[in-house]
Amino acid sequence: MPRDHFLSMVGSQLKGQSQESHGQQSQDSRDEILKAATQLFANRGFHETSMSEVAREARVSKALIFWHFKTKEELFLAVLNRLLEPYFIDFAEESRMLDERHQILRLVEFYLLFVRDHANSVRFFLAQMLREQRLSEGLGEQIMRLYSGYRNMLVELISRAQHRGVCASGFTPEDAAGFILSALNGLMIEFLFMPRATMNPESAVSMVDQWLFHASEREATEAVKAEH
Amino acid sequence: MPRDHFLSMVGSQLKGQSQESHGQQSQDSRDEILKAATQLFANRGFHETSMSEVAREARVSKALIFWHFKTKEELFLAVLNRLLEPYFIDFAEESRMLDERHQILRLVEFYLLFVRDHANSVRFFLAQMLREQRLSEGLGEQIMRLYSGYRNMLVELISRAQHRGVCASGFTPEDAAGFILSALNGLMIEFLFMPRATMNPESAVSMVDQWLFHASEREATEAVKAEH
DNA sequence: AGGATGCCTAACCTATCGGTCAAGGTTTAA
DNA sequence: TTAAACCTTGACCGATAGGTTAGGCATCCT
Numbered sequence: 001m002p003r004d005h006f007l008s009m010v011g012s013q014l015k016g017q018s019q020e021s022h023g024q025q026s027q028d029s030r031d032e033i034l035k036a037a038t039q040l041f042a043n044r045g046f047h048e049t050s051m052s053e054v055a056r057e058a059r060v061s062k063a064l065i066f067w068h069f070k071t072k073e074e075l076f077l078a079v080l081n082r083l084l085e086p087y088f089i090d091f092a093e094e095s096r097m098l099d100e101r102h103q104i105l106r107l108v109e110f111y112l113l114f115v116r117d118h119a120n121s122v123r124f125f126l127a128q129m130l131r132e133q134r135l136s137e138g139l140g141e142q143i144m145r146l147y148s149g150y151r152n153m154l155v156e157l158i159s160r161a162q163h164r165g166v167c168a169s170g171f172t173p174e175d176a177a178g179f180i181l182s183a184l185n186g187l188m189i190e191f192l193f194m195p196r197a198t199m200n201p202e203s204a205v206s207m208v209d210q211w212l213f214h215a216s217e218r219e220a221t222e223a224v225k226a227e228h
Numbered sequence: 229m230p231r232d233h234f235l236s237m238v239g240s241q242l243k244g245q246s247q248e249s250h251g252q253q254s255q256d257s258r259d260e261i262l263k264a265a266t267q268l269f270a271n272r273g274f275h276e277t278s279m280s281e282v283a284r285e286a287r288v289s290k291a292l293i294f295w296h297f298k299t300k301e302e303l304f305l306a307v308l309n310r311l312l313e314p315y316f317i318d319f320a321e322e323s324r325m326l327d328e329r330h331q332i333l334r335l336v337e338f339y340l341l342f343v344r345d346h347a348n349s350v351r352f353f354l355a356q357m358l359r360e361q362r363l364s365e366g367l368g369e370q371i372m373r374l375y376s377g378y379r380n381m382l383v384e385l386i387s388r389a390q391h392r393g394v395c396a397s398g399f400t401p402e403d404a405a406g407f408i409l410s411a412l413n414g415l416m417i418e419f420l421f422m423p424r425a426t427m428n429p430e431s432a433v434s435m436v437d438q439w440l441f442h443a444s445e446r447e448a449t450e451a452v453k454a455e456h
Numbered sequence: 457a458g459g460a461t462g463c464c465t466a467a468c469c470t471a472t473c474g475g476t477c478a479a480g481g482t483t484t485a486a
Numbered sequence: 487t488t489a490a491a492c493c494t495t496g497a498c499c500g501a502t503a504g505g506t507t508a509g510g511c512a513t514c515c516t
């Protein structure tokens with residue numbers, strides 16, 4: 001059943017980038033600028049970051065930035081793309097061999113690990129989407145696509161597991177997925193805002209396992225480990 | 229057991245306000261300015277809003293703003309206070325007569341209704357805390373106090389309910405409160421980001437009721453209604 | 457050789473930013 | 487009546503914002 005590449009859509013990203021192949025020497029400075037800009041935008045946001053700062057940080061003249069990117073906004077969009085890259089992974093690929101239960105658990109674990117490991121950019125995107133709709137139209141769309149892609153995977157997997165009778169079925173797959181996502185987002189919020197929150201993905205995975213598959217706590221822990 | 233006013237701390241707010249009683253004529257213009265500034269800051273954020281804009285929106289000269297507030301930052305803090313006011317309510321007062329179960333359910337309902345009715349400022353505070361730590365130090369503290377006040381109420385109520393034997397007790401009150409808060413925050417996220425999310429507080433309350441008190445769905449619905 | 461093109465900079469431009477100032481009108485109170 | 491305190495303004499200030507321009511120095515093609 002080759003519904004491949006649920007989450008792999010690295011192409012066709014935010015509008016307004018489409019950077020053609022330039023010469024090699026320009027690529028270096030362009031990268032330096034992008035690196036600096038990413039750093040600054042992510043830590044301070046769009047309006048709080050000036051082009052002069054970016055230029056200084058990238059050790060480049062301000063005019064060069066405007067040679068690479070027509071406007072500040074275009075630079076910002078390029079940065080968004082850069083930050084967004086790790087969000088697109090090919091999940092189906094790496095978990096094709098697992099049964100539904102382990103795929104679900106892996107998916108849950110993945111969400112939390114991702115938030116933990118990319119806390120900075122997650123925080124940035126959240127703030128960006130809460131504020132400044134204008135600049136984030138494409139971004140919001142993009143992230144919503146990711147989000148509903150993730151949700152659909154969950155729904156699909158739970159549905160399959162239910163049909164095979166290996167999963168609790170006192171609810172629709174949609175409701176179950178919605179519930180899990182709510183819980184995950186709750187954990188995310190806690191992690192992003194409470195400095196000392198530990199955010200233990202293992203215990204979350206174990207709770208989902210108990211809830212969906214009535215696994216004992218011991219079983220659940222082992223299930224996580226078994227995924228390598 | 230008079231642990232009064234869990235959430236009532238309207239006094240002692242953000243540093244740097246302390247507005248002495250001015251004459252009456254000044255109060256009007258001050259309010260106009262605050263109203264305009266609140267509007268603008270909440271929709272665009274601090275750096276994206278200029279004093280000239282505020283002046284124009286309030287139909288007042290820019291200099292007058294600086295007569296009322298020494299700096300832009302001071303104006304911003306005053307706005308934060310204004311936005312924060314509805315967050316401080318005296319919950320203990322209004323629910324003293326209810327038993328634990330209904331207090332808990334009321335508390336859960338309150339959280340969701342509040343987020344729904346103050347979506348704009350919630351969104352604003354969230355964005356503000358995700359970005360711009362500098363300006364939000366006091367704010368973050370303040371909100372954390374509110375948040376942990378809320379959590380403590382939950383913990384306390386669940387604990388009492390457990391001791392009276394009217395509440396499921398396969399977990400510590402702290403864990404239960406943490407779980408409920410995660411769920412609530414998950415719903416909040418969904419509501420803030422998904423335009424069409426319905427965010428039905430009743431069904432959430434009913435789920436908590438079923439979970440904590442093993443109430444049937446029918447009972448739970450009635451319990452909510454019974455609170456007036 | 458020599459122009460076309462690509463990469464890069466110092467200097468500059470205008471608009472707007474947060475903030476000040478000197479002065480004028482209005483109350484209040486002696 | 488008059489002076490002090492309060493309220494309000496237009497004009498102004500230096501700094502910095504995003505963005506432009508003219509030109510220098512490579513490199514490549516012919």
